[in-house]
Amino acid sequence: MNLLYALFVDPWVQMGQAPDLLVQTLWEGLVSGVLYALIALGFVLIFKASGVFNFAQGIMVVFAALTLVGFYEMGVPAFLALALAVGVMFLLAVTVERVVLRPLVNQPDIILFMATFGITYVLIGLGELIFGGNPKRMITEQLYLPKGAVEFKILGGFVSLQKIDIAAAIIAAIMIAVLAFFFQKTRIGRALRAVADSHKAALSVGISLNQIWAIVWFTAGIVALVTGIMWGARSEVSFALQVIALKALPVLILGGFTSVPGAIVGGLIIGIGEKLGEFYWGPLVGGGIESWLAYFIALAFLLFRPQGLFGEKIIERI
Amino acid sequence: MRAPGSDKGVAAGDVLLAVDNVSLNFGGVKAITDVSFDIRKGEIRAIIGPNGAGKTSMLNVINGFYHPQQGRITYRGETRQKMRPYVAASQGISRTFQNVALFKGMSTLDNIMAGRTLKMRGSFFWQLFRHGPAMREEIEHRKVVEEIIDFLEIQAIRKTPVGKLPYGLQKRVELGRALAMEPDLLLLDEPMAGMNLEEKEDMSRFIIDVNNQYGTTIALIEHDIGVVMDLSDRIVVLEYGRKIADGTPDQVKSDQTVIDAYLGVPH
Numbered sequence A: 001m002n003l004l005y006a007l008f009v010d011p012w013v014q015m016g017q018a019p020d021l022l023v024q025t026l027w028e029g030l031v032s033g034v035l036y037a038l039i040a041l042g043f044v045l046i047f048k049a050s051g052v053f054n055f056a057q058g059i060m061v062v063f064a065a066l067t068l069v070g071f072y073e074m075g076v077p078a079f080l081a082l083a084l085a086v087g088v089m090f091l092l093a094v095t096v097e098r099v100v101l102r103p104l105v106n107q108p109d110i111i112l113f114m115a116t117f118g119i120t121y122v123l124i125g126l127g128e129l130i131f132g133g134n135p136k137r138m139i140t141e142q143l144y145l146p147k148g149a150v151e152f153k154i155l156g157g158f159v160s161l162q163k164i165d166i167a168a169a170i171i172a173a174i175m176i177a178v179l180a181f182f183f184q185k186t187r188i189g190r191a192l193r194a195v196a197d198s199h200k201a202a203l204s205v206g207i208s209l210n211q212i213w214a215i216v217w218f219t220a221g222i223v224a225l226v227t228g229i230m231w232g233a234r235s236e237v238s239f240a241l242q243v244i245a246l247k248a249l250p251v252l253i254l255g256g257f258t259s260v261p262g263a264i265v266g267g268l269i270i271g272i273g274e275k276l277g278e279f280y281w282g283p284l285v286g287g288g289i290e291s292w293l294a295y296f297i298a299l300a301f302l303l304f305r306p307q308g309l310f311g312e313k314i315i316e317r318i
Numbered sequence B: 001m002r003a004p005g006s007d008k009g010v011a012a013g014d015v016l017l018a019v020d021n022v023s024l025n026f027g028g029v030k031a032i033t034d035v036s037f038d039i040r041k042g043e044i045r046a047i048i049g050p051n052g053a054g055k056t057s058m059l060n061v062i063n064g065f066y067h068p069q070q071g072r073i074t075y076r077g078e079t080r081q082k083m084r085p086y087v088a089a090s091q092g093i094s095r096t097f098q099n100v101a102l103f104k105g106m107s108t109l110d111n112i113m114a115g116r117t118l119k120m121r122g123s124f125f126w127q128l129f130r131h132g133p134a135m136r137e138e139i140e141h142r143k144v145v146e147e148i149i150d151f152l153e154i155q156a157i158r159k160t161p162v163g164k165l166p167y168g169l170q171k172r173v174e175l176g177r178a179l180a181m182e183p184d185l186l187l188l189d190e191p192m193a194g195m196n197l198e199e200k201e202d203m204s205r206f207i208i209d210v211n212n213q214y215g216t217t218i219a220l221i222e223h224d225i226g227v228v229m230d231l232s233d234r235i236v237v238l239e240y241g242r243k244i245a246d247g248t249p250d251q252v253k254s255d256q257t258v259i260d261a262y263l264g265v266p267h
């Protein structure tokens, strides 16, 4: 009886009693949700265009951030380092297309998936070799990202928002808007969607798959760089960061592997759900909840909507 | 009389494409064995034969999806061991597919617009801002696409995601996409399969009109013998990957091998 009360009633009572805390929790959930969404977005872009599940996405986040900070530490001015990091992500995209995707085209998906393991370890090795294995501090101020917090008095209490989190949310929103526009309205965006729908039809109208793959990997690289900056600013830049890729998996389960809106909404649901669970239900199960709660949310959701958030019902033709 | 067509060194009646001694196999399966034939500028050239005869494989060889183990492909006077899809597309070969390959998530308009890919050269920078040359270009290409939509009488489904369309209309959209490339050589793989009589008549009319009005050379795979005899200037007959006959509809109709192998057998 007591347990049921603690599970199903008490959390809501707490939320009602301290609404400011609830808002604080929701905000923090939203911010991590945005970052989860970005990581999932990187996965979705690559999966849609090439059918490859990119195991290296998490490492790309670290590698991009590491490149940025690494160049800065070598004495390159911050914004030049940023430009160089973008350049490195471009080189990475072209190399992956040339060395991995092109030779392996028409191989079974599992082979390509395995190849992304290879990419992961090459990136780890390369990152450590060039920039060293020690954790680094993100160059937040040098990039003119805001520091400190703003506090709001609301609901009889107050809520404190980190300025960097606000910036992260805004930048993520802008980036998603730009990507959406790019996909919907430009010739290359149309070509990208075409490739996602049918490789052979795309080829028949003269779309170059190689070019599209390079563009998609570059785009995913840019998304990784932005994610790396934002995430790195909240903790530090190290290879430990790659575990955030694990957070993308439940987002993908929820939102579907091929849906951009799914990645975004899924990311927010997981982010917010996780923080609420951690804060209100976490003490009941004695901590450690954040490592599995996201999966729990995703699976629970799937029970009610097996096709995922935005997926269409798949009815097999027989 | 046929319209002369947009010419690139090949006059009406000249050989536009020739395959010579082409053989293609998949492991042990011989899809095509030593087949040669040509397609002349401005004609409707049918490729017929029973199921598995290698007709689709032949189209795939022509537009570079398959690379034959033996033989040569000569297109517009240039001889190659194999085509590549990009080269084929950029040199004016466009096609439709036996099992409809559309961009299912995109509208009719966007699907046909995708056929303009190679004609659009606007810089990426301007595209992002929907401004200047890119905008002008987009408008210009939209005009061509709208003409094709009018021609195929599919105004009503311009904005419909093609995945939602009935099969017959999907085939029509696919033809539209191929036409948007303003092809010199149009490869049609069973454009009327699965259609009812009325739809078949419409499709036949479109094919004839494309051929007449734009002088587009057409290679046509079709199982409906009546349609083939009506539409085509010349017919290649394949069986088990080999060419067994080649000639005008009348010649092919009276060819004893063809009658034995194909026309005589009900299926």
Ligand SMILES: Nc1ncnc2c1ncn2[C@@H]1O[C@H](COP(=O)(O)OP(=O)(O)OP(=O)(O)O)[C@@H](O)[C@H]1O
Pocket (backbone or CB within 6 Å): B026, B029, B030, B031, B049, B050, B051, B052, B053, B054, B055, B056, B057, B058, B098
């Ligand atoms: N990608 C492939 N891999 C293996 N075998 C193939 C492939 N494509 C075609 N074949 C084989 O080649 C032969 C010819 O097939 P093709 O599709 O060209 O025939 P078709 O004349 O188009 O037949 P249909 O009238 O049924 O469309 C068949 O035996 C087929 O199984």
Ligand SMILES: [Mg+2]
Pocket (backbone or CB within 6 Å): B055, B056, B057, B098
């Ligand atoms: Mg076929």
